[in-house]
Amino acid sequence: MIQWLKEGVMGLVHEFKAGKDDLSHQDKMFRGRTAVFTDQVIVGNASLRLKNVQLTDAGTYKCFIITSKGKGNANLDYKTGAFSIPEVNVDYNASSESLRCEAPRWFPQPTVVWASQADRGANFSEVSNTSFELNSENVTMKVVSVLYNVTVNNTYSCMIENDIAKATGDIKVTGSEIKRRSHLQLLNSKASLCVSSLCAINWVLLPLSPYLMLK
Known part of the structure; x- marks a missing residue:
């Protein structure tokens, strides 16, 4: 399972689990703008692709990953201008x-x-x-x-x-x-x-x- 979240946003940025996207809890501000690299998830690529970038996309993002071998998370800051x-x-x-x-x-x-x-x-x-x-x-x-x-x-x-x-x-x-x-x-x-x-x-x-x- 891959979950992307953004600080200050109630819903999810993107979620991928059981081999496919699950956008039932995605926040409306990211609707239609996100994707993961589905064919590369199996080799460990959990990157998020964000389209139609807006200035309001700036902020702190969190990525949570759960696999059969364990789990982990990472934070990153993104700036727009x-x-x-x-x-x-x-x-x-x-x-x-x-x-x-x-x-x-x-x-x-x-x-x-x-x-x-x-x-x-x-x-x-x-x-x-x-x-x-x-x-x-x-x-x-x-x-x-x-x-x-x-x-x-x-x-x-x-x-x-x-x-x-x-x-x-x-x-x-x-x-x-x-x-x-x-x-x-x-x-x-x-x-x-x-x-x-x-x-x-x-x-x-x-x-x-x-x-x-x-x-």
């Missing part, structure tokens, strides 16, 4: 020369730091303003940061970071053009990363143990 690549633009609505850095979805709440190529090491906290606005699902947040009193022919960087990812948006404004670039660094090597124009907003599940599997 969201990150997105920032876009930096000239803020023409501001009263002075300003830049606006926006990123549509982050969780947990990140820090935002501005930097300048011409003023390396400078602290821009007194000439910038950052706000976090909850999105419609009331979990992730939109990040907006405005930097005031910028100068032309200088490259500015907006760096957004939490314990999952670090994203940077660069902008250089000259008298005739605006140049932009962005890059993203995932801070946990166990998570998969997609960086392209189709993957500007990412949701990622970060395991602290390799034994809870994700599809």
Whole structure:
């Protein structure tokens, strides 16, 4: 018998016994999203496959196993998070020369730091303003940061970071053009990363143990 449970959840995450799934006591939040590797159970693989991952899946999971040779259990912690690549633009609505850095979805709440190529090491906290606005699902947040009193022919960087990812948006404004670039660094090597124009907003599940599997 294999039982997967999650702290704070009344029902089971998944149960496998007598050679097949028994989902009669499965909690509704996991309905249709879980599976075990049926053909590998006999060789000792009790891993859980979790589909359609949500931020609320974060937490502590427990696995209980009973076989003819004995029984055992194990705990693991699972973290979820969201990150997105920032876009930096000239803020023409501001009263002075300003830049606006926006990123549509982050969780947990990140820090935002501005930097300048011409003023390396400078602290821009007194000439910038950052706000976090909850999105419609009331979990992730939109990040907006405005930097005031910028100068032309200088490259500015907006760096957004939490314990999952670090994203940077660069902008250089000259008298005739605006140049932009962005890059993203995932801070946990166990998570998969997609960086392209189709993957500007990412949701990622970060395991602290390799034994809870994700599809």
